[in-house]
Amino acid sequence: MNGLYLFVGAVVFFALSYCLYGKYLSRCFGIDPKRVCPSISKQDGQDFSPAPAAVLFGHHFASIAGSGPIVGPVIAAIFGWAPAALWILIGCVFVGSMHDFAALFLSVRNEGRSIAYVIERELGYLGRQIFLLFCLASLMLIVAVFTIMVAQTFVSTPSVATSSILFIFIAPFFAVALRQNMLSLAEASAVFVPLLFLCVWLGCVFPLDLTALLGSAEHARTAARLGLLYYAFVASVLPVWILLQPRDYLNSYLLIGTMLLGIAGVICYRPEFSMPAFVNPVALVPDSNLRLIPDLLPLLFVTIACGACSGFHALVASGTTSKQIASEKHIQPVGMGAMMVEGILAILAIISVAYLKYDDFAGMFYSADFVPTLAFASGIANFTAKLGLPYDFGVSFLCLSVSAFMLTSLDTAARLARFIWQELFLSRQGGADEGGQEVHQEGAPAGRKQFWQMALSNRWVSTGIIIVLSGLLVFSDSVLRIWPVFGASNQLMAALTLMVLTLWLLRTGRKLWFGLLPALFMTVISIWSLVILIGSRWEKEKLLAGIGCVLLVAAVLLLALATHTVRKHFRARRCQRT
Template sequence: MNAAWMMVLSVLYFAAAYIFYGRFLQKVFGIDNSRPCPSHTLKDGIDYVPTPMPVLFGHHFASIAGAGPIVGPVLAAQFGWLPALLWITIGCVFIGAMHDFAAMFLSVRNKGRSIAYVIENELGYAGRQLFLLFCLAALVLVVTVFTTMVADSFLSTPSVATSSLLFIGIAPLFGVAVGRKILSLAEGSLIFVPLLFLCIWLGTIIPIDLTAILGSREAARAFWIIFLLYYCLCASVIPVWVLLQPRDYLNSYLLYAMIILGIAGVFAARPSIALPAVAADADVIPGVFPLLFVTIACGACSGFHALVASGTSAKQIDRESHILPVAYGGMLTEGLLAMLAICSVGYLGMDQVKAMFAAKEPAQLIFANGLGHFCESLHIPFEVGRNFIALAISAFILTSLDTATRLARFIWQELVLPGQEDAQKQVPANACGYRNILGNRWIATLGVVILAGIMAFSGSGNQIWPVFGASNQLLAALTLLAVTLFLNRTKRPVLFALLPLIFMLVISIWALIVLLQQQWGKSIPLVIVSILLLILAGILCFLGGKSLVRKNQA
């Protein structure tokens, strides 16, 4: 198959899904622009901020599109291109994007709170607390691993460090200028987007090479980890419109440029897919089933997206009709990025792919090299194209990092709250006495940062990382459980959510069991985490099934 045809068909398919299946979801959930959103009713200028749809789309897309939609499809090349293509196209439209849409809708209808409060309405306070603990553990893992990934990218490519710091510097200027109505969104974009690309050029001129300055890679890595965690601490507590929102919006232009450049390169180069449709030595079990489905998470279905959708984004939705382009459209765009990742590795033969994996070449670099070669057909030098792609990847990993920290702060604050007396009287995270102290946004963020820092310096994050893919999909299954319970209670159609719930639950638990067997006696942290996740999932599924049966009988 020619990669250009693959991209054409993907664009048409995702566009049709947005129009037709998106319209179906709007009808089923009852999107109503006459209902005021939490960004208006609970506006506080910090977390609850009404936001124009293009800005929120940029923030949301940049937050969910971390390394996942690139790394997953590249790693899945070992199974052949067809299993990855089928999972991305089917999973993204009917599971992942629907999951994101539903999560954001439920949060908007529940005062901008997380899916945990929907679970409390269905399963009680204990169910909510178990779900929040699961979310917090997953987010600490995200913060840990993304911190080390960004630190390592700063070390390997010092120009990326310079450009990233400059991005952080210009973002508040854009936020103040647009937020205070000094400039319109269009005027601000015309001024600051070119500055964004100027920062890229300045990074190549003034690279920050801390290894040379501090004398050792270990010292430089420790400095970057501490710096990044301190940055996350500050970024998580200051008003969202000052740094997080404008930086994500500006960084989204890097993502758009990367996707457009990549697609244009594919059309110009028209590379043939050299990978076999299905690898001759690929094991169906436990290879494709279940490991493919946890190897490719972002780009098909990701539980982390539910935390973004119901954490920061739902608090900024201006109108309910914006849920479709932001949540559903954002996930479809990520699916397109995942298809681009397949093309970036698909033109290689299986022997080359296996050699790269054996040499432990990072998946991000394989992706950047592939698009760099495609860009040569556009008369862009390979080094220029590859370096730009690598910088864009690092930029949105950093975006996902500070978003994950803010989300972990929200989860921590909700975890210390008492049970709600009346679901109709929910308010933002607030409590009395010791709960008020523990729920303070500085204390909550500090707790998350300290836990992530301990793991980052101990190396535990790298050991536990293999189980994150399975835990991420298990989180998606638990979110779909909440969606299914809500649909059943409100007498809406339920099958379109129930079938994905069953599939994701089986796949994620199966994958955890496989990983547990593979790591038994090798990695104690991974074994412990896998067992705890299985126990937690079992309890929540039992409670959910019991609630579903009881309400249907009633």
């Protein structure tokens, strides 16, 4: 198999699916370009702020991409390249892109509120609170893990630290130039995108070596972690248009540059796959503790999350993106389009390691210092060497790009965690505006917050609590042991979102199949994976197994509430007939 054929086939498949399936979804959901979006009706200059479609695509794409579409496919290649490629192609279109489209649509139609608000309407107040706690735990884990990973990158690759700091400083100037109508979007892009790549070059020339400055790698890691937590706090409370929108938009060019570099390398190198399509790891690596069946069946689908389907995307879509979308006609290009571009990146990640001999890849995979992002960077750098680009420069640039994606996911996750925390203190059928003030559905009882509720849901206080709790995880060893459960919890969030979508489709009398089938599949796969995870770690890692049990109980409770809701719906329909 030639990697170029796989890539071209994937691009054609995604393009046709976007045009045909995307049009079908727009018709089923009833997209109305004339309908006023919450970014306009609730505009406050803080979180609710309409953005041009291109800027919003950049924010959304950079936020959901992170390192997930690279890390997951590279790890999943241990089972061969074909299972990973098939799940990305099929899952990205019929599960992931539909999931993101639906989450964004439901949030926009519910005044920019999170998916938890929709869950309350379908499953009640208890269902909302369970889901919010589930999401909050996952988001704090994301903040903690990405803080650790980015800090480690800053210490090991000082050029990344310099470039990342410069990225942050130029973003507000881009925002002001647009907001004050000093430059059009095209003019501002023409000025600031070259500056972005200048920052990359300056990082290589003037690396910020924290180890040399502070005397030891341990001190450097501590300083980097504290600095990143402070950055996450500031990024979460600043108005979205000052930092989040412009930096994510500019970072999207870095991400696109990475993809174009990879595409050019694949076209020029035309890598032949040396890795088998399907592999049983036990046959080649007897002590790998992996089995092709049944482990492949559930674990593949939670290993590759962001490249095919990810519950985190629903939180981004309903947490920040829905508050910035200017028209419902942008839901398809932003929600669905960004997911499919991410699928293309995931296919590139598979190609970057599939050209290796399986024995060589397995040797890397089972080594103690295996880093999936470095394996991706090395593969693409090998391809682009055919273009005359030095291998070392290619590796450095690609590692920098991946770190920028992780930093974007970090600040977005911090802001989303703040939104989720604020929603925990809202009364029934309530929503939150930017400052944590309560916004009620028309006709719903207002209900009064107690002083302590108002204090805890304040923007500054809630962000501080989130950062402190995440910081406790950052400076403990537990987060590194908890990380494996994130894959299952992430997909379980997607399953729950799809479940609520199905209930909404049922209640509104729309077609069910495109929501019901993915919901059933993801629910079974996620719970199956959690059961395997709990069973394999019960003896040695009680904490991890305990967290898995909590997630499993939460999922079962929500499923029970969903079953009860469906029974009530059909009982009411029978009563209407009689």
